[in-house]
Amino acid sequence: MAATSWEDSVKCLKGVILDMCGVLYDAGEDGGTPIPGSVEAVKRLKASDLQVRFCTNETQATREVFVAKLQRMGFDICVSEVFSPAPAAVAVLKERGLRPHLLVYDGVVPEFDSVEKANPNCVVIGDAAEKFSYQNLNDAFRVLIGLEKPVLFSLGRGKYYKEDEGLNLDVGVYMKALEYACDVEAEVIGKPDPMFFQKVLDDMGVQSHQTVMIGDDLVNDVGGAQHCGMKGVQVRTGKYRPSDEKHPTVTADGYVDNLAEAVETILKLRGQ
Amino acid sequence: MAATSWEDSVKCLKGVILDMCGVLYDAGEDGGTPIPGSVEAVKRLKASDLQVRFCTNETQATREVFVAKLQRMGFDICVSEVFSPAPAAVAVLKERGLRPHLLVYDGVVPEFDSVEKANPNCVVIGDAAEKFSYQNLNDAFRVLIGLEKPVLFSLGRGKYYKEDEGLNLDVGVYMKALEYACDVEAEVIGKPDPMFFQKVLDDMGVQSHQTVMIGDDLVNDVGGAQHCGMKGVQVRTGKYRPSDEKHPTVTADGYVDNLAEAVETILKLRGQ
Numbered sequence: 001m002a003a004t005s006w007e008d009s010v011k012c013l014k015g016v017i018l019d020m021c022g023v024l025y026d027a028g029e030d031g032g033t034p035i036p037g038s039v040e041a042v043k044r045l046k047a048s049d050l051q052v053r054f055c056t057n058e059t060q061a062t063r064e065v066f067v068a069k070l071q072r073m074g075f076d077i078c079v080s081e082v083f084s085p086a087p088a089a090v091a092v093l094k095e096r097g098l099r100p101h102l103l104v105y106d107g108v109v110p111e112f113d114s115v116e117k118a119n120p121n122c123v124v125i126g127d128a129a130e131k132f133s134y135q136n137l138n139d140a141f142r143v144l145i146g147l148e149k150p151v152l153f154s155l156g157r158g159k160y161y162k163e164d165e166g167l168n169l170d171v172g173v174y175m176k177a178l179e180y181a182c183d184v185e186a187e188v189i190g191k192p193d194p195m196f197f198q199k200v201l202d203d204m205g206v207q208s209h210q211t212v213m214i215g216d217d218l219v220n221d222v223g224g225a226q227h228c229g230m231k232g233v234q235v236r237t238g239k240y241r242p243s244d245e246k247h248p249t250v251t252a253d254g255y256v257d258n259l260a261e262a263v264e265t266i267l268k269l270r271g272q
Numbered sequence: 273m274a275a276t277s278w279e280d281s282v283k284c285l286k287g288v289i290l291d292m293c294g295v296l297y298d299a300g301e302d303g304g305t306p307i308p309g310s311v312e313a314v315k316r317l318k319a320s321d322l323q324v325r326f327c328t329n330e331t332q333a334t335r336e337v338f339v340a341k342l343q344r345m346g347f348d349i350c351v352s353e354v355f356s357p358a359p360a361a362v363a364v365l366k367e368r369g370l371r372p373h374l375l376v377y378d379g380v381v382p383e384f385d386s387v388e389k390a391n392p393n394c395v396v397i398g399d400a401a402e403k404f405s406y407q408n409l410n411d412a413f414r415v416l417i418g419l420e421k422p423v424l425f426s427l428g429r430g431k432y433y434k435e436d437e438g439l440n441l442d443v444g445v446y447m448k449a450l451e452y453a454c455d456v457e458a459e460v461i462g463k464p465d466p467m468f469f470q471k472v473l474d475d476m477g478v479q480s481h482q483t484v485m486i487g488d489d490l491v492n493d494v495g496g497a498q499h500c501g502m503k504g505v506q507v508r509t510g511k512y513r514p515s516d517e518k519h520p521t522v523t524a525d526g527y528v529d530n531l532a533e534a535v536e537t538i539l540k541l542r543g544q
Contacts (some may be wrong), residue, residue, distance in 0.1 A: 085413065128406075130404060130406045131403075131406070132405075132406040132409075133402075133404075133405055133406065133538055134401060134402045134403070134404040134405065134441070137404075137441060137445075138438075138440055139433070140439050141439070141441055141445075142438060142439060145432070155512065159452060159453050160453060161411070161415070166414060166416060167413070167417060168412075169406070169409060169410050169411055169413055169449075171450065172453075173409075173413075173449040173450075173452055173453045174449060176444075176448050176449055176451075176452040177441075177445040177446060177448055177449040179439055179448075180431060180444065180445055180448040181431045181432060181444075181445045200308075216299060
């Protein structure tokens with residue numbers, strides 16, 4: 001089989017960015033389960049000469065709690081290697097002097113402890129899951145519609161993710177709902193926002209063309225990374241659906257069955 | 273003050289279509305309250321030589337229950353004069369042999385009694401209010417995403433309506449959410465769908481240019497009616513907001529403070 005375009009570029013790779021849910025583990029009510037081979041794959045990648053970072057739109061827990069969960073699953077990972085939307089949002093809110101009304105999962109609220117929230121002048125939504133009740137969405141709507149110029153931040157714009165055996169609606173769906181209700185365009189913080197990816201590249205000290213992003217979300221992981229000049233590889237785990245390989249606008253630079261196959265390919269082509 | 277364009281056309285009017293919530297009454301947890309002057313205005317209009325129909329996107333109750341509520345408020349109204357989306361949806365479902373998964377308010381479910389619902393091959397959403405839980409929206413999403421070609425019907429596409437002292441999100445917001453989640457375009461049944469308005473005109477036996485629609489929703493009532501060749505007048509009651517009068521794409525043919533003023537103007541100009 002001919003090498004795909006991402007395989008051609010493996011020799012000049014300097015950095016690898018990994019999506020988390022659907023690549024490292026499958027989410028579930030019990031906290032989730034590692035995808036077979038992923039724990040070992042991360043270990044091998046980190047033992048190589050490549051820079052490795054984790055980039056997630058996870059907003060159901062603080063980074064500390066989230067990383068502790070991954071460590072319990074056996075992953076070699078620490079907080080400073082993980083990039084998630086909530087800390088990035090806090091930086092934006094402080095920079096612009098904005099006071100958010102939060103519609104987020106309880107677990108991520110502590111990330112916003114240092115931000116003034118009384119008398120809100122913007123709304124921040126994350127993957128709030130069952131907290132996306134009619135009442136809570138209506139409360140967020142009323143804050144927005146009461147502002148002279150509504151400002152809405154969305155922590156990612158994903159459509160859905162896989163948990164246990166089913167697909168679950170993600171934050172992007174509720175972002176669209178509020179956009180329509182208030183005639184406003186949300187500012188997305190997290191993947192696929194190029195500024196979000198750029199911070200990860202800066203932290204690794206590498207250029208985008210020296211980097212590959214591996215994810216299960218064709219639009220937000222693969223397409224987002226490609227938009228920044230990285231290679232984007234899709235795993236056939238997590239929310240992957242066969243129709244992704246015939247997507248009208250995004251074509252991955254490569255498809256692999258899982259993270260283990262991706263890492264095996266990378267290390268083999270680099271002679272490691 | 274110069275006569276507005278709708279006043280010029282009052283003399284050749286043959287039919288009047290009235291929106292209900294926000295024009296006849298304000299919704300509320302106790303069932304709602306008539307807007308001052310509206311009971312008398314409907315009575316005067318029906319005593320005139322004009323055809324009168326009521327056209328609503330109300331989908332929280334069957335027409336029978338809904339009309340009984342209006343009658344208790346004192347309105348001279350009967351079921352055959354009221355056009356609402358659920359009966360129109362039932363006709364479409366039967367015609368196309370579709371079995372709906374319903375995400376609607378409990379009160380309107382009996383409208384769908386005659387429709388087969390096992391093994392659903394489409395989704396119908398209405399203004400489900402607090403039934404728009406995360407779980408219920410996710411269930412509807414899973415039905416759609418599991419279909420080879422998702423079919424979504426939305427009973428109206430309103431953004432919000434006024435209830436008691438606040439604005440509440442309407443079905444259109446959740447329609448947009450599911451459209452985005454499933455890459456599908458919903459088929460709207462109800463205002464502003466031209467086919468929906470046409471049925472009302474047919475029932476009155478009048479032409480669109482002989483008809484005025486009076487509503488509080490600039491886009492769905494006024495814009496929808498204008499799109500069909502009717503005049504569209506907005507009342508400054510219900511969900512009306514002053515910014516409606518500066519809307520970028522829809523300009524009403526006239527604005528009135530309330531239904532009583534609209535009817536007073538119509539009858540006066542017709543010498544009645």
